[in-house]
Each structure stands twice: as structure tokens, then as C-alpha cells.
Amino acid sequence: MVLNKDTAKKTAELLLQINAIKLKPENPFTWASGWQSPIYCDNRIILSYPIIRNYIREEMAKQVEELYGKPDVIAGVATGAIGIGMLVAEYLGLPFVYVRPEPKSHGRQNQIEGQLSPNQNVVVIEDLISTGKSSLNAVKALKEAGANVKGMVAIFTYGFNVADENFKTEDIELHTLSDYPNLIQQASDTNYIKEEQLNTLLQWKSNPAVWKP
Numbered sequence: 001m002v003l004n005k006d007t008a009k010k011t012a013e014l015l016l017q018i019n020a021i022k023l024k025p026e027n028p029f030t031w032a033s034g035w036q037s038p039i040y041c042d043n044r045i046i047l048s049y050p051i052i053r054n055y056i057r058e059e060m061a062k063q064v065e066e067l068y069g070k071p072d073v074i075a076g077v078a079t080g081a082i083g084i085g086m087l088v089a090e091y092l093g094l095p096f097v098y099v100r101p102e103p104k105s106h107g108r109q110n111q112i113e114g115q116l117s118p119n120q121n122v123v124v125i126e127d128l129i130s131t132g133k134s135s136l137n138a139v140k141a142l143k144e145a146g147a148n149v150k151g152m153v154a155i156f157t158y159g160f161n162v163a164d165e166n167f168k169t170e171d172i173e174l175h176t177l178s179d180y181p182n183l184i185q186q187a188s189d190t191n192y193i194k195e196e197q198l199n200t201l202l203q204w205k206s207n208p209a210v211w212k213p
């Protein structure tokens, strides 16, 4: 759920400006879920732009504070949200941990890196939600470590039903700076996407799990 319309529009505009939105309908991207997609939103690129990453950091930090006050710890979902999660934690003056997809196979065999104690209030930072599987896998690890997961703030969501259902099942609140409708609106207003590409994107969005070029 998008909390602030202006932030949603501005974030979409910035993602387009830094070419974080990639379109490849003829030779689709393979997503973490295994889905084939004509679009890829690479939020990692934000970290390469100091002014834009400061904007994203501040908007995420504001949402964390507005929704949850001061949690004890900020957790970033590895690897995409380690950088931005750390920036949000730094801005709020809070401790930071990051959560691997699975425990490391050597060393200390940690899945959660950093210091986390049972019963601490944690807000999770994620860069992007497709199915929500990666983020909720991190939530599961945090809960198993005894954390009190208050909710999640992410930069972008495609807003798929499957993700909504997954978050509902796990009883985790999700807020995002921007989402797919805002991105598409902004991309068509600025002629970033052509009509033919827009049609592909609309068709893909109606049934992404089985879409083929």
C-alpha cells in the first residue's frame, strides 16, 4: 500500500530518470520467483546516485517513524536492501541487521547478520516486492530469532494479488514508496514507454505467472 501519493509519483519519476526501469519484452527477464517478465525494476541503481538515494532514504525513514515510531532495529533483506536499509538505519540512528535468504554454509552459519536480541521491535526494509516470497522468508527468520516484526517498508511493489495474499497470510503490514500503477502512469506521461510496450505491460500484468513473449 502506497502511503503518500506525491512520494509515489516522485519515486516513479526518479526510477525512470536513472534508468532503473528496464524493458525487454522480446528477451524477458527471469525473476527470483522464476517468472518471465518484460520489465525489471533495478532499485540497486539508486545507491549510485547520492541525491536520489538520500531522497529514498528520507522518505523510507519518514514512513518508518510515522507508522512505527522508533523500532529497536532496522533489518534489510539481502542483498538488494542491505544498502538502502543501512542508510535508513543510519538516518534514524538505529541498529541494523541484514537477513540472508538462507543461513551461511560456513563461518558462523548465520542467516541474520548483526546483533539482534529476542523481543526487539524490528522494521524490515526491502527494495522490491514481486511475489513477496523473499521478504517474507526474511520475516520468518527474524520471527524465529524471537524478533517482534512490526512491519515492512519497501521502495516498490508490483501489487500482485499473490503478494497481497502472502503478506495477509503472514499477518505482515507492507507499505511502499511507489508501485506499478504510479510507474506506468509516469512512464506514459513522459513518453518513456511507447504505446506498443504499454500494451505488452498491461497484458503481462493481467497474468504475470504464465506470461510468454
Ligand SMILES: O=P(O)(O)OC[C@H]1O[C@H](OP(=O)(O)OP(=O)(O)O)[C@H](O)[C@@H]1O
Pocket (backbone or CB within 6 Å): 032, 033, 077, 078, 079, 080, 081, 127, 128, 129, 130, 131, 132, 133, 134, 135
Ligand atoms: O518478491 P519476490 O518474488 O521474492 O522478488 C523480489 C526479490 O527479488 C529481488 O532479489 P533477488 O532474489 O534478485 O536477489 P538480490 O536482492 O540479492 O539481488 C529483490 O531484491 C527482492 O528481494
Ligand SMILES: O=C(O)c1cc(=O)[nH]c(=O)[nH]1
Pocket (backbone or CB within 6 Å): 030, 031, 032, 033, 039, 040, 041, 042, 043, 080, 128, 130, 131
Ligand atoms: O522478482 C524479481 O526478481 C525482481 C523484479 C524486479 O523488477 N526487480 C528486481 O530487482 N527483482
